[in-house]
Amino acid sequence: MRDEEPAEVPEPRLNPYLLGHEAAEKDYLAAWSSGRLAHAWLICGPRGIGKSTLAHRMARFALAQGGDDKANDMFGAPVPSLQMSAEDPVFRRVAALGHGDFRIVERGWSDSKQTKRKTVIGVDEVREIGTFMSMTPSEGGWRTVIIDAADEMNTNAANAVLKILEEPPKRALLFLVAHNPDRLLPTIRSRCRRLDLRPLTQGQVTALLGRYRPDLKPADVTALTVLADGSIGRAIELAEEGGVTLFRELMALLGDAPRLSISKLHALSDKAMKGDAFRTLNGLLFWWLARMATEGARGGLNALTEIIPGERALAQKLLAAATPAVWADVWDKIGHLARRTDAVNLDKKRSLMLMLMAVESAVSQGKAA
Numbered sequence: 001m002r003d004e005e006p007a008e009v010p011e012p013r014l015n016p017y018l019l020g021h022e023a024a025e026k027d028y029l030a031a032w033s034s035g036r037l038a039h040a041w042l043i044c045g046p047r048g049i050g051k052s053t054l055a056h057r058m059a060r061f062a063l064a065q066g067g068d069d070k071a072n073d074m075f076g077a078p079v080p081s082l083q084m085s086a087e088d089p090v091f092r093r094v095a096a097l098g099h100g101d102f103r104i105v106e107r108g109w110s111d112s113k114q115t116k117r118k119t120v121i122g123v124d125e126v127r128e129i130g131t132f133m134s135m136t137p138s139e140g141g142w143r144t145v146i147i148d149a150a151d152e153m154n155t156n157a158a159n160a161v162l163k164i165l166e167e168p169p170k171r172a173l174l175f176l177v178a179h180n181p182d183r184l185l186p187t188i189r190s191r192c193r194r195l196d197l198r199p200l201t202q203g204q205v206t207a208l209l210g211r212y213r214p215d216l217k218p219a220d221v222t223a224l225t226v227l228a229d230g231s232i233g234r235a236i237e238l239a240e241e242g243g244v245t246l247f248r249e250l251m252a253l254l255g256d257a258p259r260l261s262i263s264k265l266h267a268l269s270d271k272a273m274k275g276d277a278f279r280t281l282n283g284l285l286f287w288w289l290a291r292m293a294t295e296g297a298r299g300g301l302n303a304l305t306e307i308i309p310g311e312r313a314l315a316q317k318l319l320a321a322a323t324p325a326v327w328a329d330v331w332d333k334i335g336h337l338a339r340r341t342d343a344v345n346l347d348k349k350r351s352l353m354l355m356l357m358a359v360e361s362a363v364s365q366g367k368a369a
Contacts, residue, residue: 009212020198039168039172045198121147144174165187255310
């Protein structure tokens with residue numbers, strides 16, 4: 001079933017549409033119908049695949065059931081999905097953050113104008129939810145809380161959540177969204193029912209791009225479905241940031257190795273100074289080197305899906321010039337430099353040039369050997 005086409009990608013609480021996670025929905029519905037519903041759910045997977053959207057669907061469903069522990073339609077048959085119309089009163093109240101039995105916990109704002117969020121979820125953001133969840137539901141059903149993302153909690157916040165999990169309130173549900181669940185306390189993980197969401201297929205990413213970005217050219221859609229690596233969120237970000245064009249320019253520059261064109265190097269590095277281009281470029285380079293080395297180690301370059309023409313030939317050229325161990329070292333250096341640039345605000349142009357020159361150096365040394 002397709003809902004009304006949105007004008008732009010909606011936030012999870014505003015989004016009535018989800019693709020690719022039907023198995024997780026069935027697990028939740030089966031647990032609900034069995035009467036053995038877990039009080040806490042840990043929803044895991046890569047960024048941008050729909051974890052928060054699923055958490056909101058699960059929360060809305062619980063709120064819509066009232067005090068009923070059995071999910072059946074008007075004829076007594078089990079409910080087949082968590083789909084809810086955007087016009088449903090429960091949906092609209094959750095979307096407006098106006099439902100008395102619903103809360104969402106996110107990173108707070110670091111400035112009064114609400115332009116930048118804090119780097120972590122602190123104890124102040126989670127302190128009230130223990131009291132909230134222990135109260136009698138205002139509408140006689142369930143109290144629901146989403147923490148997005150739980151792996152962004154600092155130690156004090158995590159300990160506060162752990163106390164809730166150790167003595168879970170009645171008729172309350174906690175949904176923890178986690179991009180990297182290994183960062184959570186083992187005691188938190190052990191007290192949750194876990195749902196591991198898989199990356200979307202390329203076909204699903206293509207379908208979602210058609211829904212949210214029908215303006216894109218077919219060639220760009222094809223490239224984005226591969227570059228996104230199963231994340232519609234990443235695909236949309238790359239589309240907004242001109243990621244396909246930047247990737248083409250990056251491949252053209254690396255194609256000159258072992259002697260990079262100085263003019264191309266400076267031109268591409270100049271772009272790193274604008275907006276989010278540095279994050280996009282170093283992310284693409286970091287991801288592509290990992291893809292090249294992984295597929296090369298598997299002996300699968302001949303079967304590699306080309307993002308743009310000539311990409312496979314470039315990968316073969318670089319792998320022939322240096323060993324996998326050398327490329328692993330380059331990959332590590334680029335990751336370290338990206339993190340350091342972000343942490344201490346290093347010059348982005350210089351940082352990107354150093355990353356690209358690390359690739360050049362690896363090819364040059366391989367050719368010399």
